[in-house]
Amino acid sequence: MELHEQSHRLNVIIGGSPPCNESVRSVKEFRRKAITAKRWPATPKTSPQITFSAEDTVGIHMPHNDSLLIDIGISDCTVTKVLIDTGSSVDLIFKSTLVKMGVSLNEMKPSVRTLTGFNGSSETMLGTIRLRVYAEGVARNVKFSVIDVRAPYNAILGTPWLHSMKAIPSTYHQCIKFPGNDGRIITLRGDQAAARDLLVVDVKHQKATSHVNTVAKPIQKIYPLRDEILEIVIDDTDKAKTVHIGAYLPDEMKDKLISFLKDNVSTFAWSTADMKGIDHTITTHELNVDPTFKPIRQKRRKLGPDRSKAVNEEVERLLGAGSITEVKYPEWLANPVVKKKNGKWRVCVDFTDLNKACPKDSFPLPHIDRLVESTSGNELLTFMDAFSGYNQIMMHPDDREKTAFITDRGIYCYKVMPFGLKNAGATYQRLVNRMFADRLGVTMEVYIDDMLVKSPKAADHIDHLKDCFLILNEYGMKLNPAKCTFGVTSGEFLGYIVTQRGIEANPKQISAILDIPSPKNSREVQRLTGRIAALNRFISRSTDKCLPFYDLLRGNKKFIWDERCEEAFDQLKRYLTTPPVLAKPDKGDTLYLYIAVSNAAVSSVLVKEDRGEQRPIFYISQRMTDAETRYSTLEKMAFAVRTSARKLRPYFQSHSIVVLTNFPLRTIMQNANHSGRLSKWAIELSEYDVTFQNRPAAKSQVLADFLIELTPELEQDLKLPSDDWILHVDGSSSIKGSGVGVHLQSPTGELLRQSFRLGFKASNNEAEYEAQIAGLRLARAVQAKRIHAYCDSQLVANQFSGDYDAKNERMDAYLKVVQDLTREFESFKLTRIPRGENVCADALAALGSSPADQVKRTIPIQHIDKPSITLSHDADEHVAAIDAPTAMDTSESIDQPDDSPPDWRIPFIRYLSNGEVPENKWEARRLKAKCANYVLIDGRLHRWTSAKVLLTCLNTEEAALAMAETHEGGAGNHSGGRSLALKVKKDGFYLPTMIADCDNYARRCDKCQRHASDIHCPTELLQTSTAPYPFMRWAMDLVGPMPSSRQRKYILIMTDYFTKWVEAKALVNITDKEVQNFVWKNIIFHLRRLSWLFGTMGDSLEHINAQKSTKQRPSRSHQQDDHRGN
Structure with a gap:
């Protein structure tokens, strides 16, 4: 062998x-x-x-x-x-x-x-x-x-x-x-x-083999499984007419497919002579040249012998096919020729100048990622390509001469749509969308001239091909047999390898990286990063892997390829030897998002559950800007989620997304008080169905890069919220009065700020103690358990710690009140800090001590009328502190009685507590957007105002009690509805329908109806009414008799109220007929605008307006004694 x-x-x-x-x-x-x-x-x-x-x-x-x-x-x-x-x-x-x-x-x-x-x-x-x-x-x-x-x-x-x-x-x-x-x-x-x-x-x-001066580990090239194909003859009279089919088709299906292809041999074009083109009545390509652009005739370029020969051969071929024709005196003129990748010459005219004069056709091209995903997972596929697809569409007759180009043989223009025109792709996509409108997304996918027939069941593939070929024959579009493959399970489509298992990286793109040596200059690094960008979807944490390459291209520093770059290059090559197979999400699938954050980049991977295994769908990675690197660690993780939502928007819109993380992202995203950007991101993410869960064990090796969410450096800097409430207090005493400021922060970052005015004289030390007591009472009211308090008073801090003795009777009484209050908490710690670190509480105290007429009521100022202590000289013990007024019951009940209206707070509480949302998608989206301004503190719903003041949310019964106390209580003054709503809001309460409810309450108040002042005056000052637009309102007057001129004694004058435009005419006699003719001729017919007419001629005006209303539209006439209104 x-x-x-x-x-x-x-x-x-x-x-x-x-x-x-x-x-x-x-x-x-x-x-x-x-x-x-x-x-x-x-x-x-x-x-x-x-x-x-x-x-x-x-x-x-x-x-x-x-x-x-x-x-x-x-x-x-x-x-x-x-x-x-x-x-x-x-x-x-x-x-x-x-x-x-x-x-x-x-x-x-x-x-x-x-x-x-x-x-x-x-x-x-x-x-x-x-x-x-x-x-x-x-x-x-x-x-x-x-x-x-x-x-x-x-x-x-x-x-x-x-x-x-x-x-x-x-x-x-x-x-x-x-x-x-x-x-x-x-x-x-x-x-x-x-x-x-x-x-x-x-x-x-x-x-x-050429020698190398370095020793590196071998990089093994791995290629995905590809279908074997067979070349078959489909025309018995011409053995050269062959197409490719899958080698592993069952014999019965193979016979059916071959018989089908033989019956449709006319659908293929074996040469340009077989290509008849699309009928011009169906579509043509129009340039739509901007007439303001001056036509440009390019100068003839000198070509070498080989190039000139290639151009002449191409011209001869196009003339034989009828694709071009000779033209004389063209306004636009261009030059040909570019070199093809395989070493052959391909004529392509340089239409750069012409394209600049053509507006862009905004017809949308399909998203490649969506097409590739819809193609994977099918049992059988057929890949087809049109034969010179662009040349099958005719040029519009008026635009043919604009495509003229110059050669050694003469000047020619295209009769068909050539390559290189600006909007050629949009024209072709518009045609195929029209042709396969009922098949796209079902049995076919088309991207310009790349066509694919897909069949989830192999038995249906022949029928799907018949439907496709029927449309092709109807429109006269021809296929290129050399680029068509029928009945395979996998193949290359739009740069990806699509199989029944999923989407695989193109081995050509992988080889383009594996075969190149280490870059020697910046241009080669740019070439490398460009090739990496084509595979970003398959590369886990690509920015982190390629960070050394990107750093080489930043700035104008000297190019140095060091060991760090070489190590990253080798690591990238080894990763690409076993690229992941990406899955396709099915309708209704819940997708999972893993995120990872480093010092320079944020990365994520979207996965789906497939028979107990997590399969990746899409990898993304983005380098952070200089400002983004200074975000806190939790903000960077939230930024990773927001970046994923933007880059993977189609997936987020179509599926429920579960973000898997072991950090409290859900808490900070639902409570956006930490920073304005978090609030903006929370509102942006509220559009989607996004939930947060703790990470389970990874179920796939392709998720190995996401096992660690944070780098060790970031994990050390991460500050997770503690269970302690942070309390800052300060007291202020001056000649004008005394005030107290309280600044309370929850473990999750919510802020409560209160300012109090003391209604009695107090020393600085007493004001400091009053501040401490007010802060502790506020913490008790919100059911805080663990308190860490800060104050800038040395006396209060040292007396509480026992370093100072409270020798003064009043100080001793205040100290015991503070100690009694601290026993109600599980943990309490008091720390003295410099005044410069207690700025917020100090400002609130100064606000409370300022005169009432000098304070803008942005933050409500409450009053403490009496000291928090009571001294008794006849008793040995001091009396305990006076408790604050008893607040209303704040317990929440989710289950409402049958006879009470539903509580509007329930959906907010359910979402903020356990992430429960309504079943309706749009209601859920609206709820998430609204919840960005709400926070749940110990089971009680609160709402943030624009001034970052926290308001307690009330139900209907609590709101009625608050309105009654404010309107007609001990301090009530029976104010109006809007004023009542503002007072309730300043008291720290909120209801969505507060203004309408307060207005209705004030209107129903019996005492207000009986004793309110009855003032009869207009709602606003009287003012002159003006015309809103030109020629709407006219004033008419008659002047005369005057000395006659050609028997004319009178002058009829009309003036526009808006522009002061004047129309006048001399008259012999004053009759209705004369006045009517003047108005119709000079005003209505000439200016075509008349809505209102004022003047002293009552009968004539009524007659004119009556005719006007019957002929055109209803109009109103007003008589005005004082005609000098203009």
């Missing part, structure tokens, strides 16, 4: 089908049995002894290190150069060997398992096949693993065949011994000469 050139040698092979079940549990159990057999060995069965002696080396050249190659019978053939490999756990046979043996590949059972070599490189199996192997009369049924690689051997027999034969090989003695059927030991000699032949070829191959 023919000896193939050696590409690599697998010294140890692991994989195939193990001698147990293929589950991980079974393999582990199989391993434990080996350990058990070693510890407690069983008595072996007796067998013939096999020995080797010096006699076995007779006829062998010594010394040697040759491999053991034997000749053996496989099926009906004698196969030479079969390697005996004790390091292989599978028996291998190569596809080329089976073809030479004449074994049908239909007998092979497909398999997607991989074989792994000693260095970690792997090969994908085509399948397995059982063949009869004969060795010196001893036969065994051997299960071979079939692979399609070039190798110097025809087959490899590993431990499965050796163990089944109970054979002992010896490479030193160049033989293998095993017991025969009768128990005698049989010796099978190796072929040392064949081994030396392989050595000669290997040495020659190494000599021909």
Whole structure:
């Protein structure tokens, strides 16, 4: 058999089908049995002894290190150069060997398992096949693993065949011994000469290989499984008319497909003569040149002999096909020629100047990612390409001469749509969308001239092809048989490999990276990053992997390819040897998002659950800007989610997304008080169905890069929210008054700010204690458990810690009140800080101590009328602090009584507490957007105002009580509805319908109706009414009699109120007829605008307006005694 050139040698092979079940549990159990057999060995069965002696080396050249190659019978053939490999756990046979043996590949059972070599490189199996192997009369049924690689051997027999034969090989003695059927030991000699032949070829191959001055680990190229195709003749009269079909189709379907293709041989174009083109009544290509652009005639360019010959040949071909025609005196003129990739010349006219004058056609092209995903997962596919697709569409007759180009033979213009025009792709896509409107997305996918027929069930594929060809024949579109493949399970489409398993990276794009050497300048690095960008969807955390390359291109620094770059380059190549197979999400699937954050980039992967395994759908990665790198760690993680939502918007819109993270992202995204950007991101994400869950164990090796969400440096900087409430207090005392400021922050970042005005004289120390007491009461009201308080008063802090004695009677009383309040909390700690670190509380205290008329009521100021202590000189003990007024019951009840209206807070509380949303998609989206301004504190719903003031949300009953207390309570003044709503809001309460409810409450108040002032005045000041637009309102007046001129004594004048435009006419007599004619002729017919007419001529005006209303539209006339209104 023919000896193939050696590409690599697998010294140890692991994989195939193990001698147990293929589950991980079974393999582990199989391993434990080996350990058990070693510890407690069983008595072996007796067998013939096999020995080797010096006699076995007779006829062998010594010394040697040759491999053991034997000749053996496989099926009906004698196969030479079969390697005996004790390091292989599978028996291998190569596809080329089976073809030479004449074994049908239909007998092979497909398999997607991989074989792994000693260095970690792997090969994908085509399948397995059982063949009869004969060795010196001893036969065994051997299960071979079939692979399609070039190798110097025809087959490899590993431990499965050796163990089944109970054979002992010896490479030193160049033989293998095993017991025969009768128990005698049989010796099978190796072929040392064949081994030396392989050595000669290997040495020659190494000599021909260029030397390198570096040593690197080999990068194994791995290609995805591709369908084999067969070339068949579809026209018995012309054997050259062939197409390609899948090689593994069942015989019945193959016959049907061939018969179908023979019946539709006219759909293919074998030359330009067979291409008739699309009827011009269906579509033509129009340039729509902007007339403001001056036509440009390019100067003729000099071409070399080879280029000139290629242009003349192409012109001759196009003239024969009728695609071009000669033209004289063209306004636009261009030059041809670019070089094709395969070394041939291809004529393509330089339409750069013409394209600048053509506006862009905004007809949308399909999204490539969506097309590729909809193509994968089908049992059978057919790939088709139109024959010179653009040239099948005719140019509009008015635009043909604009496509003129100059050659040695003359000036020609295109009659068909040429390549290179600006909107050619949009014109072609518009045509195919029209042709296959009922098939797109169902049985077909089309991207410009690339067409694909897909069938989820293989049995329906012929019918789908018939529908497609019926449309092609109807419109007269021809296919290129050289680029069509029918009835395959996988193939290349739009740069991807689509299979039934999913989407695979294009091996050509992978080879483009694996084959290039290390870059030597910035241009080669740019070429490398461009190739990486084409595979970004398949590369996990691509920005982190390629960060050294991107750093080389930043700034104008000197190019230095260091070890860090080389290591990243090698790591990238090894990753690309085993690229992941991306899955396709199905309708209704819940998708999962893993995120990872480093110092320079954020990355994520979208996965789906498939039979207990998590399969990736899309990898994304983005480098952070300088400002984004300064985000806090939790903000960076939220930024990763927001970036994923933008880049994967179609998936987020169509599926429920679960973000898997072990960090409290849900808390900070639902409580956006930390920063404005978090609030914006929360509102943006509220559009989608996004939930957050803790991470489970990863169920796929392709998620290995996302096992660690944060780098160690970021994890050290991460500050998770604690359970402590942070309390800042301060007191202020001055001649104008005393005030108290309280700043309370929840563990999740919500802020409560209150300012109090003391209604009594207080010293600085007393104001500080009052602040501490007010802060503790506020913390108790929100049911805080653990408090860490900060104040800038040295006296209060040291007296509380016991460092200072409270000798003053009032200070001692205040101290005991504070101590009594702190006992109500699980934990309390008081720390003194400098005044500069207590700015917020200090400002709130200063606000409370300011005069009332100087304060803008942005933050409500409450009053403390009496001191928090009461002194009694007759008692030994001080009286405890006076409790604050009892607040209303804040307990929440989710279950409403049947006779009470539904509580508007329930959906907010359910979403903020456990993420529960309404079933309706749009209601859920609206709820998430609204919840960005709400927060749940110990089961109580609060709402943030624009000034970041926290308001307690009330239900209907609580709101009615709050309105009653504010409107007619002890401090009420029976204010109006809007004023009442503002007062309730300043008291710290919120209801969505607060303004309307307060207005209705004030209107129903009996005392307000009885005693309110009855002031009869207009709602606003009277003002002159003006015309809103020109020629709407006119003023008319009559002047005369005056000295006659040609018997005319009177002047009729009309003035527009808006523009002051004047129309006048001299009259002999004043009659209704004259006035009507003047108005119709000079105003209505001339200006075509008249809505209002004012003047002193009542009868004439009424007559004019009556005629106007019957002829045109209703109009209103107003008489005005004072005609000088203009």
